[in-house]
Amino acid sequence: MGMPHFTGNLAPGSRNRAADFRVHLAGETATGATLLIMREFSRRGLRDRVHKWRASVALAAGLALGTARSAGADRPATPPAIQPGPAVEPAREVEGDDARLAILRDYFRSQRSPLHEFAGIFLSAADSNGLDWRLLPALAMVESGGGRRYIRNNVFGWNSGRARFSSIPDSIVHIAAKLVTLPAYRGKDLHGILRAYNPARRDYAQRVLALIRRIAPDPPSAAPAVAR
Structure with missing residues (x-):
């Protein structure tokens, strides 16, 4: 941002006011630059936090998947279905002249x-x-x-x-x-x-x-x- 340039005669006390004005503008400029820098760092910090969060989520998901696979490997295989034994002969009834x-x-x-x-x-x-x-x-x-x-x-x-x-x-x-x-x-x-x-x-x-x-x-x- 360019600084204003005053020319011509100034009334008494005007020089002081002009100097004050330039200082004020310089301060505003410095403040604006500081804000820009802070915003940039803030954005970078946010991006860093997002990256770290994503990395944490990915790590947690990887650990959970590894645990699930390990549990699946340790789990005994489903036993085969039990085959029925030989059928009991249906009940028959003795009758007649016994x-x-x-x-x-x-x-x-x-x-x-x-x-x-x-x-x-x-x-x-x-x-x-x-x-x-x-x-x-x-x-x-x-x-x-x-x-x-x-x-x-x-x-x-x-x-x-x-x-x-x-x-x-x-x-x-x-x-x-x-x-x-x-x-x-x-x-x-x-x-x-x-x-x-x-x-x-x-x-x-x-x-x-x-x-x-x-x-x-x-x-x-x-x-x-x-x-x-």
Whole structure:
């Protein structure tokens, strides 16, 4: 900015005022320059802060991505879907002139047990697995009062009562198969099966055996089974 130049005669005191004016203008000029410099530095500082902020954001994003990738690498792979085991054979019911059928139904009814309607399934499951046909009914009487006290269709107290079955016939077929296939029972006689079924109670086997004899002291031989 150029400085004004005064010429000609000045009234008394005018020189002083002119000098003051020039000083004032110089001060304004200096102040304006200072403001320009300050603004420039302010803009530079703002740009620096923006650059630093962007750098911080990029660094944080990089760290987060690295952490996520690391976590993904440490995470175990999704396990393969569990393949279902072999399907349990559908429940079949013994019927016809099998003498055991009437005996078992009459016994359940005498105990006010709702399991009398599944008597044919008890017999079929026992025959299919080579079990004494009275064993499963006796277990059901001890464990659930003959189907009067149970949950999850588990009338045999299987797995400490925690097992779940889709139906009572399903539980009959399932338990009959387990009593001959699981290592704890495989190859054992009736006494051995009962001792393994509930080893915590010393009198358990005797209780079940007493019920077995009550169902049929001299069990009749099985007649040819008719499945449906």
